[in-house]
Structures are given as structure tokens and as C-alpha cells.
Amino acid sequence: MDDLLAARSQMAMSLAFHIIFAAVGIAMPVLMCIAEWRWLRTREEVYLTLAKSWAKGTAILFAVGAVSGTVLSFELGLLFPRFMAHAGALIGMPFSLEGFAFFTEAIFLGIYLYGWNRIPPRSHLLAGVMVAISGALSGIFVVIANAWMNTPTGFRLVDGKIVDIDPIAAMMNPSALPQTVHMTLAAYAATGFAVAGIHAFMLLRRPHNRFHQLALSIALVVGGVTVILQPLSGDLLAKAVARNQPVKLAALEGQFETESGAPLRIGGIPDVENGTTRYAIEVPYALSILAFGDPNATVRGLNEFPKDLHPPVVIVHVAFQIMVGCGILMAAITIWAAWRFWRFRKNPARSWLNSKWFLRFLVVAAPLGFLAIETGWIVTEVGRQPWIIHGVMRTSEAVTSMPGLVVPFITFTVLYIFLAIITAWLLFRQVVASPGNIETRSRDIGVNRGA
């Protein structure tokens, strides 16, 4: 493994790991706040129990997210110092703002997690709201920096040097809005479905458990609403990519020839040697419509660009198909859930959650959102190659001169696998261990378990 590949692998692995915890850190506070707000409104203890047990899980995940995020901020320099030397002054702004957002998040999370008995309930909920807002802002600022790498603005390029910089214009780059909306919605959708899946799993083991029913409902509302909105932001983003990164669009669609009235390819495997995408279902004109809003619009193919500017086409295309597929499945389940809820809304004998098959589908769908996030980032990052700053600087020009980068890559991989196993084990322990307690507690406080 050469040093460039090792550096890229380490960055990819670090990002793939961190994004899970970052997404959870954005979305879980919203779920906890909803539960706590319901508690304040209804004074039903089960909501408080729910907020508290979600808070425990969040504490573990947030800690892993905080330290793995620190690793990333150092790795920008450790792996790609020349990128930072050139771009730091331009994209340092969103990172600095993120620093303060993260500060706020960490402070109020400390208050939220440890302050249950120390401050009044309303202040406590307010602390949770602060965590939710600052968490979303942290994510948004970092994604703005990434968006700049895709569509760099706010400078002039003179003899390969970045001059006349304007950090505000850099933050307002054309990918910033669609990318931040897409990622923020993704965080809520993925976390909502993951949490709903976990509680669906517990409901299969313990039907009629009110704690898990309420938990599932809150999580699915957050996940479902955002997953239904997601195609809009996805469309916005795809149009931005079509305008600004034609090579990336061609790669993710498997479009080799320049074509007007281009079809949308669903599935399929790009054959790079022969310049064609095989086994795909083609929807006529659909790509031209989706990308440019005109059935006869011309979509530029990969062959129009020199080979050394192509990203790894197969990876990007397949990752994109998986991401979209996950989104469609989640949307379908959301519609199913809404239909069930509507159908059984006036039937006290049957709850909308009273279907083993529905719960089983939720369990299977639990990881789909995170799979979509991971593959989505593969599309964004691998699809931008060979550039680290699109059209300005190649990744190979940015990498450090430090030799032997395979060593830190392997070290961090082993470390992160270890952390992933421990985190999964601790969460599993909590999920499985808590319901017994919860039921006892619900009985103690007289909550109707049969609800």
C-alpha cells in the first residue's frame, strides 16, 4: 500500500467511523427532547424513563463521537498538510464556527446528562434543546467545509496559487445549501430508523410494552418525516452536482457517452474497459429530467473527460445505487407506517404497532439509514477524486511527506474496530437489560402496560 492510498484509507476510515456518532449526536437530542417534553406535558413517568435511557445511550455515543472528531481535525493536517496550508485560511471559518457550536453542545450535554436532579425540569429541557440546536449547527458547519472542496469558491487561482480570498463567499459555495440540508436530514432519518428498529426488536420480544411503543413512535416520526423530505434535498444536490461536477454526475449515473435525453440507470455495473454500464434498468429521459429539468438536456459522459480525471466509477455508481435504494425502502416503510396508523387510529382494540411483520420490517430497516449515510459519503468523497479541492488541487499533491503511513492507518483501524465492538456491546447490554427494569417501574407507577 503506497502512502497516498494509506492516507486516503485512514481518512476514509476515520470519517466513516465518526459520521455514525456525529449523526447520532445530531439526532438523539431531538428524540430525547421530544420524550422529555411529552413528560412535562403529560407527567407520565414512562416518558421521563425514556428520555433518561436514551440519554444514557447518547452519552456513550457522544463520547466516542467527540474523540473521533478530534482525531479528524488533527488528521486534516497529519495526512493532508498541503491541503490545509492552501485552504486553511479559506475554510477555517466554518471549522472555527463549528468549534464554538461544538463547545456549546458539549457544555449543555454535560448539563443535560448530569443535571437531572440539579436544575428545574424546564431548564433541563432547555439544555436539551441547546444540545439539539448546537449539534445540528456543528454538523452543518463541517459539511459547509466539505461542500467547498466539491465546489470551491471565494478566491482566484493565479499560477496555481490561491489569492484574493473571501471566506464568506467560500462558505456560500453552491454545494453548501444542498449538502447541509441533505446531511442534516440524513442524520435524523438514519438515527430515527435505527432507534425505531431497536425498539421494534424489543416489542417483538415483549409485545404491548408501552415504553417501547412510545419510543418507537417518537423515533419513527422523526425518522419518517425526514426520510420523506429527503428526496427533495437529494434532487437539489443532484442538480448542483450536475451543474458543477459533471464528471461526478457521470460516474454516479454510470454515464459513459455524452447523450441528450439521457436515461436514468437503476442498478447495473459500469464496465470501465468497454465504456458501458451493464445490467441496469434504464428509464428513458429520466436522467436529463432529473439533472437539468429538461427531457432533451445533454448529459456529459465520462468519455468526454480525460481518463486521469475519472473517479473510480464502479465504486461511485454502486454506492449511489445503494444509497438511493436504502432511501426508497425507508420511505416505503414510512408510508406503510402512516397507513397503519391512519387505519387503526380509531380502533382501541388494535394498535398500529400490533403487527409482527411490520415490526420485523422495522428491525431489518434499522441499519438502512446508516448504510445510506456511508454510501452517500463514498459518492461525495470518492466521486470527487482525483481532486481534494475540485479542479484546484489533487489529493496526491496534498498528502504529507511523512513515510510509512500504513502504520497509523492500521493502528487507527484496529483501535476503531475495538471501540466499535465495545460501544455495540454496551448499547446492546443497555437495550436488553433495561426493559425488565422499565416494566417493573411502569408497574410501580401504574402505567397501563396493555395500552
Place this chain on the structure above:
Amino acid sequence: MELETIIAGAIVVSLIFYALLGGADYGGGVWDLFAFGKRAKKQRELITSAIGPVWEANHVWLILVIVVLFTAFPPAFSAISIALHIPLTLLLIGIVLRGTAFTFRTYDVQRDNVQRRWGLVFSIASIITPILLGVVLGAIASGTIRIEEGIVTIGFLNSWLAPFPIAVGFFALALFAFLAAVYLTLETGEYELQEDFRIRALIAAIVVGIMALTVFALAGSGAPRVRAGISNTPWALLLHILTGIFAVGAFYSLWTRKYRLARIAAAGQVTLILLGWAFAQYPYLVEPDISITSAAAPRITLQLLLTALIAGALLLFPSYYYLFRIFKSETVPK
């Protein structure tokens, strides 16, 4: 004052806050390892409850240092990242293990052997991380990092694997352990626990003194220009006297069990030590090739960054105050 100097000052201030707050969290880990006697369990519990609600917020000071450094002085960040790749990577591993082990310990099975295993990871990482942090700062001050056109010209080991940076590493560890012990006397109302940490603080104060002299002696060959800065300049004598007063004051107030006074004196002592280093290294970010002026980002970046820093501080300090008022104001010493 020049804009870039103000921002370099903001980095130093953030580093001082990191040392005073985040540093003490690491120091807590040190005392977790050295908890012994019949109150060992109580000592550990006290440390855990003191760190729990605040360590993540305290940790962000370091992230602030990094982002402000790479925004305002990109070439300095780049050079440091290349030359000190190895200690920085080790530092990161320490940061990851400290934070996660602490959290895992809180939420894992409350059986003694499980708790001790995580406690061991937490405390050892709490010792290694400050040492590496000191090593990195020592290497930056040493004047041995030479960079030409983005190429490190002296190898990836020589600049930090040397007596001076390593001594600075242990100095940092001693300071953090000292701060933690002093703060912990105020975290409990229990006389015996207070005594435990009072004695630890006194011992740590002596070690701090020894390490300060060692670092000063090694700086003669290890970081000659910084050493000259803290020896021969007009402000140096004043700074030494002040630091001395605070050090003696901390020791005396610990001795006489005036813990609030000891906390102020200890924090003042650490602040002055860091300020002394910063003044001595001025105007260089990385001795001797990268200065504040030569590495500064364009003016517009610095202006925006300063605005963000001021706005951020206005948001940050009240929140921070609220956090500490909730968790740090109840325990009144007897």
C-alpha cells in the same frame, strides 16, 4: 497590536484554559492510578464525579486551539503536522483512549474487575496524553523543526525524541496532576479525602518545582532561544518573581488548608508558566522558520476569525459559567 498577534494571543489563552481545565481532567486520571489505601475507592469516585459532567466541554479548548491555528496560521499547522506526525498521532490515541475508557467505565458493568480494567486504560491514557502534549510543545519551542518547501529536513524523530521535549512532557504531566489535586480538595466536604488530595498536591508541587528546574536547565542546549527569552529579557525577572510568588503561595495555602486560595494560586502559577513560554517564543510560532507574521492568513480571514472569536466568547463564557455553577458550586469545604 497587529491582528495576527491578537489571534496568536487567543491561541495562547485557549491553551491556558485547556491546561487549567482539560489539564486537570488528565490530572484526575493520574490520581485514579495512584489511588491507594482504604479510601482508594472513594478517591476514585470523587475524581469520576468531578470529571464526568465537564471533561467533554473542557476538551473542546484543544479543538479550538487547532482550528484557530489552521485558520489563522495555515503554514504553521501544516509544518507542525508534518514534523510531529508521530507524537501527534500518539497524542490522538491517548485522547481517544482516555475519553472512551472513562465513558465506558461509567456505563459498563459495575463489577470491580470490569471497572478496574477500564480504570487502568483511563488512567494510563491520562498519563501518556499530557506527556505527549508537552513533548509536542517542547519540540515546537526547541528550534529543531526545520522546514523547507513543505519538506521536513531533520527527520521525523529528532525534533521531539530529545531530552528537552521529553522533560517538557513530564513537566506538563506534573502540572496537570498538581492542578487536579488542588482542585479535588474543593470537590469534597470530607476531611480525610481532602487531606488525601492535600498531601498529593503538596508532593506534586515539589515535583513541579523539580521539573521546572530540569526543563530550564535542559533548555540551555535544547531550546536556546526560548531559554534566552526567559533569562535575559527585562520582563523575564518580573515573570519569574511573580511565578515564584504564586508557587510559594500555592504551597503555603495548601499547607495551611486554605484551599480556595490554593486553587487561585495554583491556577495563577500554571497560567504564568504558559505565558512565560509564550512571551519567550514570541514572535515565532515554530522556532525559527515560522513567525506569526510570516504564517498569518490574509487579513480578511483574520478579521472574520477575530469577529467569530469575540462572538463565540460571548456565547461560550456564560454557558461555561452556567455549567460550572451547576456542578462545581455545591461542595463547600469544611
